Amino acid sequence: MTEEERKRRKREGLQLLEKISMPEQEPEVRARNFKEVPHGYTAEMAVEEAWRCIQCKNSPCVQGCPVEIDIPAFIRAIQEENFQESVDVIKRTNALPAVCGRVCPQEEQCEKLCVRGKKGMPVAIGRLERFAADWEAEQGEAKVPETAPPNGHKVAVIGCGPGGMTCAGDLALLGYEVHVYEAFHASGGVLRYGIPEFRLPKDIVDRETHYLEQLGVHFHYNMVIGNVWTLEEMREEEGFEAFYIGTGAGLPWFMKIEGENLNGVYSANEFLTRANLMRAYDPDNYDTPTWVGENTAVVGGGNVAMDSARTALRLGAENVYIVYRRSWEQMPARDEEMEHAREEGVDFRLLQNPIAILGDEKGWVKGVKCIKMELGEPDASGRRRPVPIEGSEFVLDIDCFIVAIGNGPNPLLPDATPELKVNKWGNITADEIGRTSIPGVFAGGDIVTGAATVIEAMGAGKIAARGIHDYLDGDMSETDWPAFE
Amino acid sequence: MFEIVSTEELGPRIKRFEIKAPLVARKIKPGQFIMLRIDDNGERIPLTMVDHDAEAGTVTIIFEEVGKTTIQLGKLKTGDELLDFIGPLGAYHDMTGGEHGRVIGVGGGIGNAPLLPKVSEFHEQGLEVTGIIGARSKEILILEDEIKAACDTLHICTDDGSHGHHGFVSDVLKQLLDESTDYDFVLAIGPPIMMKVCRDLVKPYGVPCYVSLNTIMVDGTGMCGSCRVSVGDEVKFACVDGPEMRGEEIDFEEMMARQRRYVDEEQCALERYLKEVGE
Numbered sequence: 161m162t163e164e165e166r167k168r169r170k171r172e173g174l175q176l177l178e179k180i181s182m183p184e185q186e187p188e189v190r191a192r193n194f195k196e197v198p199h200g201y202t203a204e205m206a207v208e209e210a211w212r213c214i215q216c217k218n219s220p221c222v223q224g225c226p227v228e229i230d231i232p233a234f235i236r237a238i239q240e241e242n243f244q245e246s247v248d249v250i251k252r253t254n255a256l257p258a259v260c261g262r263v264c265p266q267e268e269q270c271e272k273l274c275v276r277g278k279k280g281m282p283v284a285i286g287r288l289e290r291f292a293a294d295w296e297a298e299q300g301e302a303k304v305p306e307t308a309p310p311n312g313h314k315v316a317v318i319g320c321g322p323g324g325m326t327c328a329g330d331l332a333l334l335g336y337e338v339h340v341y342e343a344f345h346a347s348g349g350v351l352r353y354g355i356p357e358f359r360l361p362k363d364i365v366d367r368e369t370h371y372l373e374q375l376g377v378h379f380h381y382n383m384v385i386g387n388v389w390t391l392e393e394m395r396e397e398e399g400f401e402a403f404y405i406g407t408g409a410g411l412p413w414f415m416k417i418e419g420e421n422l423n424g425v426y427s428a429n430e431f432l433t434r435a436n437l438m439r440a441y442d443p444d445n446y447d448t449p450t451w452v453g454e455n456t457a458v459v460g461g462g463n464v465a466m467d468s469a470r471t472a473l474r475l476g477a478e479n480v481y482i483v484y485r486r487s488w489e490q491m492p493a494r495d496e497e498m499e500h501a502r503e504e505g506v507d508f509r510l511l512q513n514p515i516a517i518l519g520d521e522k523g524w525v526k527g528v529k530c531i532k533m534e535l536g537e538p539d540a541s542g543r544r545r546p547v548p549i550e551g552s553e554f555v556l557d558i559d560c561f562i563v564a565i566g567n568g569p570n571p572l573l574p575d576a577t578p579e580l581k582v583n584k585w586g587n588i589t590a591d592e593i594g595r596t597s598i599p600g601v602f603a604g605g606d607i608v609t610g611a612a613t614v615i616e617a618m619g620a621g622k623i624a625a626r627g628i629h630d631y632l633d634g635d636m637s638e639t640d641w642p643a644f645e
Numbered sequence: 646m647f648e649i650v651s652t653e654e655l656g657p658r659i660k661r662f663e664i665k666a667p668l669v670a671r672k673i674k675p676g677q678f679i680m681l682r683i684d685d686n687g688e689r690i691p692l693t694m695v696d697h698d699a700e701a702g703t704v705t706i707i708f709e710e711v712g713k714t715t716i717q718l719g720k721l722k723t724g725d726e727l728l729d730f731i732g733p734l735g736a737y738h739d740m741t742g743g744e745h746g747r748v749i750g751v752g753g754g755i756g757n758a759p760l761l762p763k764v765s766e767f768h769e770q771g772l773e774v775t776g777i778i779g780a781r782s783k784e785i786l787i788l789e790d791e792i793k794a795a796c797d798t799l800h801i802c803t804d805d806g807s808h809g810h811h812g813f814v815s816d817v818l819k820q821l822l823d824e825s826t827d828y829d830f831v832l833a834i835g836p837p838i839m840m841k842v843c844r845d846l847v848k849p850y851g852v853p854c855y856v857s858l859n860t861i862m863v864d865g866t867g868m869c870g871s872c873r874v875s876v877g878d879e880v881k882f883a884c885v886d887g888p889e890m891r892g893e894e895i896d897f898e899e900m901m902a903r904q905r906r907y908v909d910e911e912q913c914a915l916e917r918y919l920k921e922v923g924e
């Protein structure tokens with residue numbers, strides 16, 4: 161690229177106040193299929209978008225990224241059309257760019273702090289990251305970096321979600337013998353069983369898993385740790401010296417309202433697991449059944465609710481409602497998912513809250529009684545608290561109800577490990593580098609923080625990998641281990 | 646992959662398989678279950694452990710061919726392999742609490758399979774075990790000899806009178822309790838309706854009654870809530886809080902309604918499968 165060209169590009173980039181839009185399937189079409197919604201940038205679009213970045217010296221965007229990707233550097237490489245270099249920069253700190261580019265809540269993280277967002281839209285950092293990762297995938301097998309020579313230490317990673325996978329990859333690079341144990345028959349955690357194909361194609365998860373296999377990570381599926389082995393047995397009989405627990409937030413919360421056990425009422429976990437992991441959306445080829453009503457209501461306002469609603473549409477529901485007790489601005493879901501849901505025809509019923517589910521004589525859902533809400537004083541989280549409006553009850557006719565109000569920590573492993581301290585909600589207690597109350601046992605991700613994000617779980621996996629390295633091969637000794645009350 | 650090391654037909658549409666699964670075999674206890682998936686297109690189904698051999702590394706299951714997955718399973722032969730075999734799942738309950746006493750074990754239909762390891766355990770622990778087992782008719786009554794070996798007294802019932810007492814297991818249970826209520830507990834395993842009848846019957850005698858719930862499951866690890874049941878004011882997950890539970894407060898009507906959630910879809914899967922295999 162000539163200097164002249166660079167100048168022109170820079171000028172043009174500065175003038176563009178909006179992100180280059182990403183081509184996607186038309187709403188009417190995609191609302192009935194499970195293929196990925198956005199097609200991703202072409203190389204041309206990516207370069208054009210990349211030139212919107214002004215390469216800030218202090219790069220505020222980086223502070224917004226939990227794994228501190230060198231954002232200006234990777235975007236710079238795209239400007240110069242050095243796509244491989246761009247991937248290399250990203251991969252220095254983020255092992256799963258194809259995933260993060262798609263599912264990170266960018267508007268709350270990197271893009272929130274981008275200076276271009278002060279006037280107009282921020283640089284589409286997520287889309288560019290996705291582009292770089294997808295470009296690499298198109299080139300064939302990913303480059304497998306040289307790992308350090310085996311150091312003789314054996315580490316177990318429990319739970320194969322994004323946190324566990326990140327931790328496993330980092331440790332393998334450092335020369336550890338790493339074994340990942342997963343309760344399900346497949347890798348990925350929520351990336352596999354929760355987030356639907358149309359948002360995160362499963363071949364991306366397969367590709368990342370394959371990459372880790374090439375790094376020498378051993379995967380063991382169908383292993384419910386706690387039941388099949390206790391940590392103590394793994395230490396004594398299998399010779400594991402350190403552990404990373406990344407078992408996630410897999411305990412569905414219900415609303416505890418009348419009628420919640422009627423037929424046609426699902427937890428989002430059940431609904432999505434049937435559809436995603438067990439592929440119930442393809443009944444001609446897979447045996448696991450699922451069911452969706454003509455009129456389906458989803459309660460909740462997060463990504464889980466959006467995923468459930470959009471899956472229900474794709475499974476054939478005529479009308480899909482999202483019932484949420486606050487307003488649009490307060491929904492915790494990613495902006496893009498909310499927009500996509502709305503375009504696809506999901507009917508948002510805001511400032512309403514279900515108070516009872518009504519059933520017919522055969523035990524199936526036939527309606528949901530809701531109450532209207534208004535926003536009152538801000539609560540502890542700073543969001544205005546929704547308060548019910550007395551006497552505003554009404555009934556919404558539905559035949560399927562999906563509860564997507566959140567998940568707690570799955571107690572199975574903590575229950576089987578009494579020395580492992582948990583807080584009053586059941587989350588494993590861990591310090592800032594992931595150390596738990598048992599020496600040699602680290603934990604991170606949703607099981608520690610409560611339901612959070614993919615990138616935060618990956619950040620925790622990364623920090624714990626460093627901690628484990630320090631513990632087994634560095635300065636940290638058993639006596640340094642913190643005491644937990 | 647998990648190899649099937651032996652197969653045996655116990656009755657029409659009822660089979661016993663021994664599966665090589667050393668890690669499961671080492672740990673699994675009476676009352677716990679496994680989930681299996683035959684192949685990548687299959688669903689995960691729960692089956693109770695009937696026997697296990699830690700040394701040989703095998704787990705025995707017994708199943709009735711009732712739908713797509715169990716019929717497909719029944720076609721497999723010694724030497725074939727299962728794709729997934731997950732366990733142990735469910736809670737282990739030591740019902741005796743180390744006390745030596747008298748108990749009644751009731752089994753109905755395929756429920757006699759999960760009953761066997763329980764009564765065997767009670768017997769080994771030195772309890773006095775009275776067994777009541779039943780089935781629709783003699784030819785589908787399974788495990789009579791094995792259960793007999795674990796019981797001090799065994800009563801047999803068939804709905805059609807082709808063997809033992811002509812009538813239901815609950816008739817015999819009532820008789821026994823009328824004679825004496827000096828039992829530490831009753832354990833009843835079988836179809837939900839049978840467990841409900843037994844539970845209702847036992848209640849007025851003031852004897853604790855345990856049951857084993859066979860709700861519809863997806864993961865079996867407490868992650869989805871498909872298996873939830875109302876127990877008094879609480880909601881419990883059969884896969885982690887159970888499957889064995891105290892029966893007094895279980896809402897069986899709700900549970901039975903929930904079992905019918907997928908009848909149409911299951912029927913479709915079965916028809917599609919039978920067409921595929923030309924039956």
Ligand SMILES: Cc1cc2nc3c(=O)[nH]c(=O)nc-3n(C[C@H](O)[C@H](O)[C@H](O)COP(=O)(O)OP(=O)(O)OC[C@H]3O[C@@H](n4cnc5c(N)ncnc54)[C@H](O)[C@@H]3O)c2cc1C
Pocket residue numbers: 263264265318319320321322323324341342343344347348349350351354355383384385386406407408409410432463464467494570572573604605606607611612613614615617
């Ligand atoms: C439907 C849905 C949509 C979401 N969308 C987004 C999004 O768009 N963007 C975003 O950033 N975040 C999103 N999230 C949140 C995000 O997925 C999680 O924060 C993240 O996956 C947590 O990662 P983790 O590694 O802690 O655990 P998980 O991904 O939860 O994985 C834990 C794994 O551990 C396994 N496990 C549990 N117990 C055991 C045991 N005893 N033995 C062995 N294995 C065990 C589980 O089977 C599971 O595979 C979403 C979550 C859901 C449910």
Ligand SMILES: Cc1cc2nc3c(=O)[nH]c(=O)nc-3n(C[C@H](O)[C@H](O)[C@H](O)COP(=O)(O)OP(=O)(O)OC[C@H]3O[C@@H](n4cnc5c(N)ncnc54)[C@H](O)[C@@H]3O)c2cc1C
Pocket residue numbers: 678690691692693694707708709710711712713714715716755758759858859860861862888904905908911912915
């Ligand atoms: C903890 C547990 C332990 C079990 N142990 C045994 C066992 O040891 N031996 C055995 O034969 N069966 C057992 N079952 C039942 C077994 O899981 C089902 O028979 C099996 O899932 C049916 O699958 P299918 O595809 O062949 O039939 P489907 O087509 O799924 O169902 C056929 C018929 O069976 C009914 N059904 C479906 N799922 C269940 C279920 N979970 N429980 C009861 N009925 C069901 C349906 O309503 C339908 O009428 C157990 C179930 C649970 C939850």
Ligand code: SF4
Pocket residue numbers: 224225226227228229231254260261264266269270271285286289615
């Ligand atoms: S990983 Fe997430 S937060 Fe970090 S740069 Fe990428 S999209 Fe932004």
Ligand code: SF4
Pocket residue numbers: 212213214215216219220221222231232235273274275276283285
């Ligand atoms: S803040 Fe925005 S414009 Fe500045 S370097 Fe980061 S991405 Fe580029």
Ligand code: FES
Pocket residue numbers: 861862863864865866867868869870871872873882883884885
């Ligand atoms: S089967 Fe999913 S929670 Fe019990």
